[in-house]
Amino acid sequence: MHTSEVPRRSFVKKYHIKGMIVIAILIVLFLYSLKICGVDPSLFVSNIAQFGVLIGQMSNPDWSYFSFIWDPLVQTVQMAILGTTIGTIFAIPAAFLAARNLDHSKVVHGTSRFVLDIFRTLPSLLLAAILVAIFGIGPTTGTITLAIFSFGMISKLFYEVLETVDMGPAEAMKASGASIIQIIRLAIIPQIAGQFCSFFLYTLEVNVRSSTVLGYVGAGGLGLYLQQTIDEFNYSETAVVILATFATVLVIDILSNYLRRKLQ
Amino acid sequence: MTIPKINEKQKRRDRYSWIVWGIIIIVIYGWCFSDMKFSHIQESAGTVSKSIFMGLIHPDWAYIYNGSGEDLVSQLIMTLAIAFLGTIIAAIISVPFAFFASRSKNSKYNVTSKVGTFLLTAIRAFPEIVLAIMFIKAVGPGSFAGVMALGIHSIGMLGKLFSESIEEMNHSSEYSIVAAGGSKPQVFALSTWPTILPALISYTLYSFEISVRSASILGLVGAGGIGAPMIMALNTRNWPRVGIILFGIVVMVMVIDGCSGYIRKKLV
Incomplete structure (x- = not known):
């Protein structure tokens, strides 16, 4: 029986090589940027009380x-x-x-x-x-x-x-x-x-x-x-x-x- | 031969509407000028601008790189890092947000769309500086506050642009996959996502351009980046240093705009 061929994709396209490389570069840049900026989510946790005060006061606007x-x-x-x-x-x-x-x-x-x-x-x-x-x-x-x-x-x-x-x-x-x-x-x-x-x-x-x-x-x-x-x-x-x-x-x-x- | 006559009534209305608009505009400008408390220009303006100009044409070249981590190049890299982190975080969060906020054809009332659009508008109305000030209280001064501020601010813009591109997308390839018996995840992976991806990348790059500009002023309020040495140099009247920092910002923004414009042109 005759079967119709599904067009084959080239190796680069099949495994999304270009996309993967771009994503890898982005991840490296992301980690590097995290390091430079000193992003430390624990700071957020330790300061949450102060932020709470800020939000608490802000939700009580002084209309006068x-x-x-x-x-x-x-x-x-x-x-x-x-x-x-x-x-x-x-x-x-x-x-x-x-x-x-x-x-x-x-x-x-x-x-x-x-x-x-x-x-x-x-x-x-x-x-x-x-x-x-x-x-x-x-x-x-x-x-x-x-x-x-x-x-x-x-x-x-x-x-x-x-x-x-x-x-x-x-x-x-x-x-x-x-x-x-x-x-x-x-x-x-x-x-x-x-x-x-x-x-x-x-x-x-x-x-x-x-x-x-x-x-x-x-x-x-x-x-x-x-x-x-x-x-x-x-x-x-x-x-x-x-x-x-x-x-x-x-x-x-x-x-x-x-x-x-x-x-x- | 007859020239088509313009309806007299229409003509008269057009003429009067111009007069009305003219009066409105005059009233607005009159109000601006009459009520404005113009501050007097300082007497020292001339000498100061002369020294600024001298500083700008004799920049402090030694500041470009000295290995201390406080020099121009490392501060610019930090500015870029803040903009990059803010944009990436915003882009990732914005995608689901955008799907909520986009108007779908099936539903009649679009409750999620209305709520989503309203939230995005509310986020956009906050200037990034205000957000930065709030996050400085939360995480202390430094780049982290800047990243958070830019991230939140960019969600407002990216979410709007993303949801518009989702609304405007071409559904024909989706229909053909449905017709060929594709399941919902298959439709998304093979049709929806590849169709909107170029638009999403293009908008993300555009937002990165804007974030780079914003990141360079975040330092003015203490949220990291090139703004911090800038405000210090301004306060100490160190004009050669202001000159070199300005030069650095202009070059950085132009290079980023050029690169991102090039990539965006290739994508479309």
Whole structure:
């Protein structure tokens, strides 16, 4: 009787040699990292009492403290809005420079991309820690930090949008004799405006999240109270700060998600 | 030839909606500027930024490696180790979490999905610095606290990305194995898992990139990594050292981003 052959797999594939090697490397790296970091789960057990105190106090938030943190909370949101806006204003020309599909030399977009990459490598808290030394303690520093951070992030998101623009409508308008302003207004902007706004809102979300902790290094906003209450071991007040952060982030996320869905 | 007429009502509504949005935006910015208590820029800002700039262009090269374990290279390796451990732990925990949180087609109410998604959102809302501070109280200052903080924080993100990729997966190969008489474990091992694995690896690498950035600031609050010598150098105004550490972080993040981007491009 004729039997049909099942295709045979090669040795490497049959025993998943590649996958096994990757897993072995990962395990070695994992053990090595455990050693470097000095991870010791017994520490967790020995300190569990203190952690219990922390959790116990935190589950009893001191709501009267909320009146103290209302102002910094508002300041945090303002910092985020202003920072994102300033960053966006600078990011738009940068995005045009870095976009590959617009006619300019390779040198221009290569260098501008490299510079933007460097901007994006720096975490905002680190940037804040440095800028506090220059501009002093306060919300101005926070706003500048967020502006620089959003500049890096938005310009990348924007140039990626710019690269997807379909030049067909622009060429059609040019052929029918439209001026450059008309082309930009009627052929380019409608294609990118929705995504630009959406990315702006997304960056605003990210910035609200990071602005709540910037105060930890002295850059204004809620983070200062986070540090103070923890240093004074007032965990029931810390809980209020954390919950307020949580609520703010959630509200901004919901608002921005709603607006972004409307834009699409 | 006639040009199609836009509905007058629609046109008017469009125009008014722009005015309404304009007013809302102006009110928001007005509120930001009027209420903002701008702190004055220090008078020493000029000299300080000059010395920072001098420090940045004359970095403390001797700090790169001196064998003491407190030098730049060993601190960067430690930062990478924290990010790696946090990501791996989060990735392993996130897989079952993601299966809970993903919406399945069969069930009508998706109770587990709603609960899972809510938990993941709640985890994501905590900044990693806050988690790090809490874990420092639990396990003492050091890298362990950083690992725990990053691990928990990454679960929030990875769980969301994983569950979305599970929801979007292509079920056709699953159906064909069911049709050929495969059991549930066989369907999972031969179809579900191989289908989603590239997406899971790609998202894990992406989360590793983010974790490397976060790990480099955890030291600012005492949770290990390159942030600790950074804040020390900042507090002692040791600008050449700040310069070299910044340089180290930028190079590390760029190299990791490059490698992980390369692998991710090959996976897809």
